[in-house]
Amino acid sequence: MKINIRILIILSTISVLTICLLTSLMHFRYHLTRTNLVNERLNVSIDGLNRTLTNNIKLGIALQSLQNVEGIIKHIKEQDKIIERIEIFKIEEGKLNTLFQTDKETIQDNINTLAMQKIKGSKGINWFFSSENGLTYVGLTLRDPTGLDRNAIMLSYKTSFVKAQEHEEVMSLYKRMLFGILASIIASFFIARRSTKNIAQMLDVITTSFDKLERNEKKFDLSGIQDPIVRGNLRAMITSVLSARQSLKGIETLLISADKNTPSGKNKK
Amino acid sequence: MEQKNSSQEQNYQSTIFGIILLFVVVNLAISSVLYMYHVNAQKAALLTEISNKSRAIGSSIEDLIEHSIELGIPLENIQGKKSYLQNKLKQAKEISYLVLTDEKGNILSKTDDVRDSLTGSFKRFAQSTVSINDKMEPFQIYSDYNIPLCINEGNHIVGFLHVGISSKLIQNNISSVFYDILVILLASLVIGYEFLNYFFMNAIVHPLRNLVRGLQSTSLRDFSSINQITMRDTISLMSERINQVIINLNTSLLSFKKRQDNLSSHNLYVDLVAEKTKETDVNFKWANGIPETVPPLPIITNLRLLGFLIIFSEAVLIPLLPSYAAQFYETTFYFSKQVTSSLPVTFFMIFALLSIPLSSVISNRIGFRKTFFVGYGLIALGYMLVFMGDSLLLLLVSRSVTAVGFSVSYICFQNYVSAYATDEEKLRSYAIFSVAIGSAYICGAPLGGLLVDNIGLKYTFLLATLAAIAAILITNKYIFDLKRKETDEKLVPGKAWYLFKQPEIAISVICSGLPMRLLHASLICFLYPLYLQHLGNSQSAVGRSMMVFGISMFIISPFAPRLVDKLSGSPWIVIISSFLMGSVMMMDRFFQSTESVLIGLAVYAIGSVVHVSAMMALLESWGTRHQDQYTKSTVLNFYFIFERIGMICGPIITSILLAKSSYSQTLFIMGLSILILNALYALYHVFKSKKLQRTIR
Numbered sequence: 001m002k003i004n005i006r007i008l009i010i011l012s013t014i015s016v017l018t019i020c021l022l023t024s025l026m027h028f029r030y031h032l033t034r035t036n037l038v039n040e041r042l043n044v045s046i047d048g049l050n051r052t053l054t055n056n057i058k059l060g061i062a063l064q065s066l067q068n069v070e071g072i073i074k075h076i077k078e079q080d081k082i083i084e085r086i087e088i089f090k091i092e093e094g095k096l097n098t099l100f101q102t103d104k105e106t107i108q109d110n111i112n113t114l115a116m117q118k119i120k121g122s123k124g125i126n127w128f129f130s131s132e133n134g135l136t137y138v139g140l141t142l143r144d145p146t147g148l149d150r151n152a153i154m155l156s157y158k159t160s161f162v163k164a165q166e167h168e169e170v171m172s173l174y175k176r177m178l179f180g181i182l183a184s185i186i187a188s189f190f191i192a193r194r195s196t197k198n199i200a201q202m203l204d205v206i207t208t209s210f211d212k213l214e215r216n217e218k219k220f221d222l223s224g225i226q227d228p229i230v231r232g233n234l235r236a237m238i239t240s241v242l243s244a245r246q247s248l249k250g251i252e253t254l255l256i257s258a259d260k261n262t263p264s265g266k267n268k269k
Numbered sequence: 270m271e272q273k274n275s276s277q278e279q280n281y282q283s284t285i286f287g288i289i290l291l292f293v294v295v296n297l298a299i300s301s302v303l304y305m306y307h308v309n310a311q312k313a314a315l316l317t318e319i320s321n322k323s324r325a326i327g328s329s330i331e332d333l334i335e336h337s338i339e340l341g342i343p344l345e346n347i348q349g350k351k352s353y354l355q356n357k358l359k360q361a362k363e364i365s366y367l368v369l370t371d372e373k374g375n376i377l378s379k380t381d382d383v384r385d386s387l388t389g390s391f392k393r394f395a396q397s398t399v400s401i402n403d404k405m406e407p408f409q410i411y412s413d414y415n416i417p418l419c420i421n422e423g424n425h426i427v428g429f430l431h432v433g434i435s436s437k438l439i440q441n442n443i444s445s446v447f448y449d450i451l452v453i454l455l456a457s458l459v460i461g462y463e464f465l466n467y468f469f470m471n472a473i474v475h476p477l478r479n480l481v482r483g484l485q486s487t488s489l490r491d492f493s494s495i496n497q498i499t500m501r502d503t504i505s506l507m508s509e510r511i512n513q514v515i516i517n518l519n520t521s522l523l524s525f526k527k528r529q530d531n532l533s534s535h536n537l538y539v540d541l542v543a544e545k546t547k548e549t550d551v552n553f554k555w556a557n558g559i560p561e562t563v564p565p566l567p568i569i570t571n572l573r574l575l576g577f578l579i580i581f582s583e584a585v586l587i588p589l590l591p592s593y594a595a596q597f598y599e600t601t602f603y604f605s606k607q608v609t610s611s612l613p614v615t616f617f618m619i620f621a622l623l624s625i626p627l628s629s630v631i632s633n634r635i636g637f638r639k640t641f642f643v644g645y646g647l648i649a650l651g652y653m654l655v656f657m658g659d660s661l662l663l664l665l666v667s668r669s670v671t672a673v674g675f676s677v678s679y680i681c682f683q684n685y686v687s688a689y690a691t692d693e694e695k696l697r698s699y700a701i702f703s704v705a706i707g708s709a710y711i712c713g714a715p716l717g718g719l720l721v722d723n724i725g726l727k728y729t730f731l732l733a734t735l736a737a738i739a740a741i742l743i744t745n746k747y748i749f750d751l752k753r754k755e756t757d758e759k760l761v762p763g764k765a766w767y768l769f770k771q772p773e774i775a776i777s778v779i780c781s782g783l784p785m786r787l788l789h790a791s792l793i794c795f796l797y798p799l800y801l802q803h804l805g806n807s808q809s810a811v812g813r814s815m816m817v818f819g820i821s822m823f824i825i826s827p828f829a830p831r832l833v834d835k836l837s838g839s840p841w842i843v844i845i846s847s848f849l850m851g852s853v854m855m856m857d858r859f860f861q862s863t864e865s866v867l868i869g870l871a872v873y874a875i876g877s878v879v880h881v882s883a884m885m886a887l888l889e890s891w892g893t894r895h896q897d898q899y900t901k902s903t904v905l906n907f908y909f910i911f912e913r914i915g916m917i918c919g920p921i922i923t924s925i926l927l928a929k930s931s932y933s934q935t936l937f938i939m940g941l942s943i944l945i946l947n948a949l950y951a952l953y954h955v956f957k958s959k960k961l962q963r964t965i966r
Contacts (some may be wrong), residue, residue: 172310
């Protein structure tokens with residue numbers, strides 16, 4: 001494979017990987033920023049509820065004895081169309097027990113486990129996670145005056161909502177990525193060709209010189225070789241080989257004459 | 270000849286630089302276009318979502334105000350508006366101001382920092398908004414975005430709530446990805462350079478060197494040997510053509526000599542032929558039959574890319590492992606969080622030390638090529654083990670397997686250099702490896718931090734695995750076993766003990782070698798990454814900070830050997846470099862900031878490269894003075910053992926210190942210890958030189 005083609009392959013591979021990584025990074029950041037903002041917006045939605053419940057906790061009132069909480073969370077759900085459901089939990093023995101919810105569906109065990117992990121692992125009171133069922137869960141931990149995690153509010157929305165919003169822009173981003181890759185491959189081709197011009201020329205001259213040497217020609221043009229070391233050594237080598245051939249030719253000529261001089265039959269010492 | 274070769278290499282280096290420069294410019298242009306598009310998309314998305322969030326915040330204020338209006342309180346008479354707005358402002362960092370106006374746009378209440386010049390904008394907005402059904406779109410006022418909300422009583426507007434968002438917020442969100450783009454471009458530059466350099470060395474420079482060697486010998490009329498061809502690249506095929514010419518000439522001469530032997534002694538031409546043949550034998554050097562095959566020159570620089578890939582795979586992970594390990598500390602009953610953080614590094618160093626003899630045994634049995642396969646294979650396996658689960662035990666097993674692989678391949682690297690390199694190439698190989706470490710840290714550490722922030726540490730191990738697999742593929746193509754030189758003397762326990770009893774060696778090991786390696790394992794693999802996180806830096810920022818270490822190493826590596834050569838054999842370079850490192854660590858106590866850590870990293874990198882070069886030179890000169898008892902490599906191997914002990918102990922000692930004191934206190938104590946040991950080392954040399962002067966007198 002030609003040298004410029006190999007350089008093109010190396011440059012193109014690195015270019016493609018770089019551009020793909022850059023595009024993935026931008027996509028990821030875009031998605032993450034959008035998701036975070038959606039989550040923060042939803043946190044604001046439940047912020048009023050959070051303060052009400054926290055005040056009651058501070059007054060020592062158990063959440064389950066509060067009136068009209070279900071009505072409040074249903075009102076919040078109606079205010080924002082993307083919310084699928086809202087639940088309020090009590091944290092007992094490492095599990096979430098539902099106190100209030102906007103619909104009667106029971107929370108799945110794996111969601112319960114993930115939520116508990118997030119509650120334990122998060123530094124602040126806000127947390128979120130996405131699950132395989134296509135929902136993103138945004139939560140808020142309610143701490144009692146001693147700092148222990150006693151209750152939590154969690155709402156869910158369809159992850160596809162965020163993805164649908166960014167779909168068009170992401171497709172455009174990846175289209176631009178493809179154009180970028182094509183442009184970089186074309187540019188790499190020209191870079192490789194330009195950079196290896198001297199090397200390619202040198203190799204052509206060397207190949208031509210060897211061809212001429214094989215045909216026993218006497219005239220060689222080495223001006224195409226820029227490297228003085230290669231040029232000097234090649235010239236000296238050609239001279240040496242031609243000289244050796246000359247010498248061997250002399251021996252051959254004498255041997256031919258010797259063969260003609262022998263009487264017919266075998267040559268014996 | 271060597272000078273000519275190195276100037277030829279320099280010419281190709283400038284070609285490589287030229288290619289990389291153009292490559293970077295092209296990629297920069299393409300990335301800029303992608304980035305500009307991303308900025309616009311991000312701005313639109315951010316503005317939309319921030320508007321939604323601000324509307325949500327504004328809605329809660331709006332609800333309260335409308336509730337008061339429903340109770341019959343006019344908007345302008347509602348008390349406590351300003352303090353209420355100020356409280357709301359504190360709750361949401363995105364909002365820069367809140368302004369309540371009447372239906373004509375006159376300001377009724379506002380938070381602080383609202384310019385009077387905005388009044389005109391609010392009035393104009395109020396005039397253009399006629400009914401509650403009019404769309405309330407965000408609009409820009411100077412450097413802020415303004416989101417208007419309508420306050421209504423029934424069907425008519427009684428006022429407006431304006432929520433302001435600073436455009437700096439949007440800029441900050443967008444600019445965070447800018448640094449990551451720069452990191453990726455820098456990584457592509459470094460990786461591109463390494464691969465291009467590797468390609469040029471293997472496909473152009475070395476085949477050309479072998480070709481020139483063949484040309485040179487034939488130009489000197491020497492047709493007795495041919496070059497062994499191991500590759501099938503374009504230039505190697507030209508060497509094959511030279512070989513064919515030499516073989517043809519030898520074959521011709523051989524056949525002529527056979528014909529000469531068959532000539533009758535009575536033949537008139539027999540003397541002429543003999544004379545001509547003798548003249549040919551005198552003027553040219555021929556093979557006796559088949560020309561001797563000369564093996565190709567070993568390519569020591571091949572090891573550069575291999576070293577780069579393996580150090581890159583570790584550089585991606587090293588700054589991030591301590592915090593990854595720390596998350597498991599609840600499951601361990603015996604260790605504190607700090608000790609748990611240090612366990613991956615400690616296990617790595619222990620297993621690396623224990624597997625040192627393994628490499629020599631393996632490479633003697635199966636050769637260097639297969640030993641490299643074993644080493645890199647174990648490294649890749651170690652990284653892949655992390656995917657099997659999430660536990661401290663699995664992490665430690667993974668690090669142990671990786672450590673064995675590292676030790677095997679690193680020792681094999683050293684033995685490969687010893688076996689094939691000339692003395693000049695040996696020195697170059699140390700410099701090559703230092704540069705490879707620097708390059709790997711320049712791109713590996715920030716890339717690792719960026720990937721961890723975006724895809725998590727587990728998937729970052731995937732990148733490290735790919736680097737190890739690439740090393741295996743490159744070994745397969747370019748590393749071969751050739752004829753070895755005499756192997757060096759082995760270090761046996763008796764000789765090791767005797768070496769340790771030599772004062773100069775013992776002092777060097779205890780006061781300099783061991784502490785410096787202890788420092789390296791502590792600072793780079795453990796303390797600095799955790800300290801940077803503690804100072805509030807994200808993983809990406811930690812990775813970028815560790816890049817400073819790589820850049821400093823990269824810059825100083827070519828100069829350190831020359832500096833050491835100029836001040837040949839002087840221990841004062843070792844002392845000054847250690848002094849600098851210790852002082853900078855102690856000074857962190859007074860600053861305790863990310864900037865002081867960055868300075869510490871840069872000074873440490875420069876100091877460590879100079880220190881290692883100077884210490885190698887000192888030990889080699891000691892070895893030369895005692896060459897009747899020891900070879901240089903025996904002395905160096907002895908020193909390396911203590912270096913590795915230092916690397917094992919470093920993280921453990923540091924974690925114990927961290928458990929009792931803060932990060933800056935730990936740095937201070939370590940810096941002070943280095944200074945004290947350094948002072949003892951300096952005192953020893955002062956007494957030694959005074960004793961020598963007295964002896965001379």
